[in-house]
Amino acid sequence: MKRDQLYLLTFITISILILICxxxxxxxxxxxxxxxxxxxxxxxxxxxxxxxGKLLELQLREGISPEKVIQNxxxxxxxxxxxxxxxxxxxxxxxxxxxPNPALIGQKIDENNSQFLSEKNTFSKFREILxxxxxxxxxxNFPESENxxxxxxxxxxxxxxxxxxxxxxxxxxxxxxxxxxYKNFLLTFLVSSFLLLGISFFLIRLIYKNFExxxxxxxxxxxxxxxxxxxxxxxxxxxxxKLMAIQESSSDDEAEMQPTRKRxxxxxxxxxxxxxxxxxxYFAIEDNSVMIxxxxxxxxxxxxxLDEIGKTLETEHFYRANRQFIxxxxxxxxxxIYGKNQLKIIIEPESEENIIISKNKVADFKNWLEK
Numbered sequence: 001m002k003r004d005q006l007y008l009l010t011f012i013t014i015s016i017l018i019l020i021c022x023x024x025x026x027x028x029x030x031x032x033x034x035x036x037x038x039x040x041x042x043x044x045x046x047x048x049x050x051x052x053g054k055l056l057e058l059q060l061r062e063g064i065s066p067e068k069v070i071q072n073x074x075x076x077x078x079x080x081x082x083x084x085x086x087x088x089x090x091x092x093x094x095x096x097x098x099x100p101n102p103a104l105i106g107q108k109i110d111e112n113n114s115q116f117l118s119e120k121n122t123f124s125k126f127r128e129i130l131x132x133x134x135x136x137x138x139x140x141n142f143p144e145s146e147n148x149x150x151x152x153x154x155x156x157x158x159x160x161x162x163x164x165x166x167x168x169x170x171x172x173x174x175x176x177x178x179x180x181x182y183k184n185f186l187l188t189f190l191v192s193s194f195l196l197l198g199i200s201f202f203l204i205r206l207i208y209k210n211f212e213x214x215x216x217x218x219x220x221x222x223x224x225x226x227x228x229x230x231x232x233x234x235x236x237x238x239x240x241x242k243l244m245a246i247q248e249s250s251s252d253d254e255a256e257m258q259p260t261r262k263r264x265x266x267x268x269x270x271x272x273x274x275x276x277x278x279x280x281x282y283f284a285i286e287d288n289s290v291m292i293x294x295x296x297x298x299x300x301x302x303x304x305x306l307d308e309i310g311k312t313l314e315t316e317h318f319y320r321a322n323r324q325f326i327x328x329x330x331x332x333x334x335x336x337i338y339g340k341n342q343l344k345i346i347i348e349p350e351s352e353e354n355i356i357i358s359k360n361k362v363a364d365f366k367n368w369l370e371k
Contacts, residue, residue: 010204010207010208011200011201011204014197014204015197015200018193018196018197018200019193022193023189025189026185026188026189029185030181030182030185033181033185034178034182037174037181038174041152041174042119042137042154044169045137045152045153045167045168045169046137046154046167048087048167049087049156049166049167050156052087052156052165052167053156053157053158056161056165057159059072060158060160066161070089070098073087073098074099074102077098077099078102079100080100081100082101083170083173084170084173085168085169085173086167086168087165087166088100088165088166089158089163089165090163091163091164092130092131092133092162092164093130093131094109094127095107095109096109097163109126109127110127111127113125113126113127113142113146114126114140114141114142114143114146115140116129116136116138116139116141117138117139117141118136118137118138119136119137126140126153129164130155130164133157133162134155135154135155135156135157136155137152137153137155138153139151139152139171149170149172150171150172151168151169151170151171153166153168154166154167260312260313260314261277261312261313262276262277263275263276263277264277264292264302264309266292266301266302267303273300275294277313278317278328278330279296280293280295281294281327281328281331281348282325282326282327282347282355283302283309283310283325283326284324284325284326284351285323285324285325286301289301289302290302290305293351295330295331306323306326309326313326315368317329317330319368321345321361322356322357322358324353325353327345327347327355329368331347331348331349332345332346332347333346333347333348334346338356341359342356342362343356343357343362343365345357
């Protein structure tokens with residue numbers, strides 16, 4: 001058997017073994033992660049409904065009227081995003097008491113509205129779950145005519161009332177997360193497989209290095225040429241880095257020389273409007289355009305990008321909160337702690353979208369406030 005044939009046969013054999021082992025490892029890890037994600041969603045739904053329910057129970061025990069408690073809950077969930085998950089509340093008669101969509105409040109859940117598959121794999125109507133007044137967690141499926149995605153629902157009975165608090169999680173959104181998880185695992189599988197194949201090829205070369213002794217002279221010659229080429233590459237790399245440094249220095253000088261704006265000209269219908277920069281509360285990206293909101297809550301649109309505008313603003317008065325917002329320090333009404341090490345900015349006039357300072361920018365934001 002010739003040397004090249006021996007190399008090829010050994011490499012193919014090891015490659016097949018690696019691919020088989022990697023494939024089964026990939027399937028196991030993916031299924032395990034998928035199950036963990038589903039379990040996590042179920043547990044988080046239980047925890048969310050239970051914690052909110054305990055809060056409502058505490059308010060009732062403190063003597064707050066049921067109407068006030070319901071109103072407080074409605075105010076806290078109104079207009080929240082219902083695409084991925086949300087909180088709502090019914091009573092045991094199946095009437096909607098609180099919902100992010102106020103138009104649904106007061107509606108009664110029809111008996112044939114949806115089916116409920118509990119964790120114990122028992123089917124019942126969702127209306128029956130509410131009527132029983134007991135906590136439950138499972139999958140809520142809707143008829144095809146409803147054109148609604150199935151949901152993971154966790155129901156919690158509020159003690160001292162006939163209320164049934166429900167946490168909803170959209171399974172279609174969850175499937176998208178699982179699909180993204182699958183793609184990540186697939187990418188990891190392919191990368192690791194090719195990496196292992198590359199390592200295997202290297203090991204094969206080491207195992208059969210005796211067959212290549214006769215080529216040592218040619219290899220030494222090639223190594224000398226490679227070293228020469230590497231030296232040339234190093235010189236080229238040095239020159240490129242030097243040129244990039246000169247270009248960056250020029251860019252920085254140009255940025256420093258660029259004057260800050262006092263006014264911004266925009267076109268509104270058939271009119272050219274010149275806005276005082278100090279009268280602008282914030283800039284925001286809206287439908288792929290830059291929206292300018294003034295202190296009087298008037299909105300205009302600019303053809304310039306947010307990056308272009310940000311370069312010409314005074315950094316003492318304006319701050320780039322994130323990719324979507326540049327805010328005026330005079331427009332800040334409240335600064336709230338949000339999530340883990342994040343901040344939520346409340347401005348006046350209020351923005352439709354939340355303005356979040358990520359944990360990586362919190363320190364920079366605080367330094368800006370102190371200027």
